[in-house]
Amino acid sequence: MDRAKHILLNSKKYENDIKNWRHIIHRYPEIGFDLPRTQKLVTDVLRELGYTVQAGFAKSAVLGELDTGKPGKVIAIRADMDALSMKEESGVPFSSEIENAFHACGHDAHTAILLGVAKYLSENKDELPGGRIKLVFQPAEEGPAPGGAKLIMESGVLDDVDAMIGAHSQPLYKAGQIGCKYGDAFASGDFFEVRLKGTGTHAASPHKGNDIIITAMEIINALQNIRSRELPPLKSAVISVCSINAGSLPVKNVLSDECTFGGTFRAYNDEHRSYIARRIGEIVEHIASMNGVTAEYTDSFNYPYFRNDDDVIDIVFHSAQEVLGNDNVIKKEDPEMGSEDFAWYTKKLKAAFFFIGIRNEEKECIYSLHNPKFRIDEDAFVPALAVFINSIYRLMEDERIHGK
Secondary structure (H helix, E strand, O other): OOHHHHHHHHHHHHHHHHHHHHHHHHHOOOEOOEOHHHHHHHHHHHHHOOOEEEEOOOOOOEEEEEEOOOOOOEEEEEEEOOEEOOOOOOOOOOOOOOOOOEOOOOHHHHHHHHHHHHHHHHHOHHHOOOOEEEEEEEOOOOOOOOOHHHHHHHHOOOOOOOEEEEEEEEEEEEOOOEEEOOEEEEOOEEEEEEEEEOOOEEOOOHHHOOOHHHHHHHHHHHHHHHHHHHOOOOOOEEEEEEEEEEOOOOOOOEEOOEEEEEEEEEEOOHHHHHHHHHHHHHHHHHHHHHOOOEEEEEEEEEEOOEEEOHHHHHHHHHHHHHHHOHHHEEEOOOOEOOOOOOHHHHOOOOEEEEEEEEEEHHHOEOOOOOOOOOOOOHHHHHHHHHHHHHHHHHHHHOOOOOOO
């Protein structure tokens, strides 16, 4: 039996463990950097498996390290641990018992699968080619900005890593499938807020004050010209206003003296990213001034864009084909305009990110990420575990990954 088939067959032994860990994490979701229960579960499992554990850095991250005792490369794998601030409506028997907290993005599964990786590696350490493996359990992928990845990179615990991989649940792909994107993977993710202040007045006498709602409309319309008329047509970028607040709906005859709105902008180029931020500020200032309104504009640069390292994603792609067959490995054509704080790892390391299919219509695992009815087909766990393990073997062996 070749190694890939052996790995897939052997991975089935860990399915129940992964499910059990996932159900515990799902039932008690935690948000942002405040992850004491999840952190303890991860730390306890890693220590029981014989890993060297470092916990509490980057506020609430956990790092488990396995040394094969043989010379070789250092390979890192990341899973995110945090949930979202939202109510669960999935109907699964292990639904969240924490009010307004729900693993609606699959991070519970990511953490459980990586614990499965930890157990597989600890029980099959003698088969590994050599080197060390670092398992990174990260807080705050969903925020608050700039997320946990940046703090982990700044801590220095990954400075000796030769290659790193991570993955995310993807309901567009069926359970048992893997998606890989060469090159550009995720856009930058940045936010802005605008506060307009003027003179309120009776709606029947608009000339006696400032119509800040009209001013906001002019600004919001003008912002779209940045994308359509100021950036190259073939370059990807998005500017979206996602909230606007002024006045009170029951009050129909008062022009408010204040309006706030905010949103996000995304790009695949640092120059365009900075240009968009600057131009939003200029447009806000000029249109507000033209209408006799004062304006405050703030922007926050949160998550950089990232490209998958071609060598690393190619190794993952072929590792997945070996385990699952060519038909179950999808070469993704288009990048995401969403953002991912895994980007911080790719800025300093040879790193790549892939997708784990979780869709199953018969089990109603059809809802998008961040949907209150989000579900995961747990038949995805064994294939995902096998892809991770085979990728680790190949990353340790492949000459394109140079040891430090």
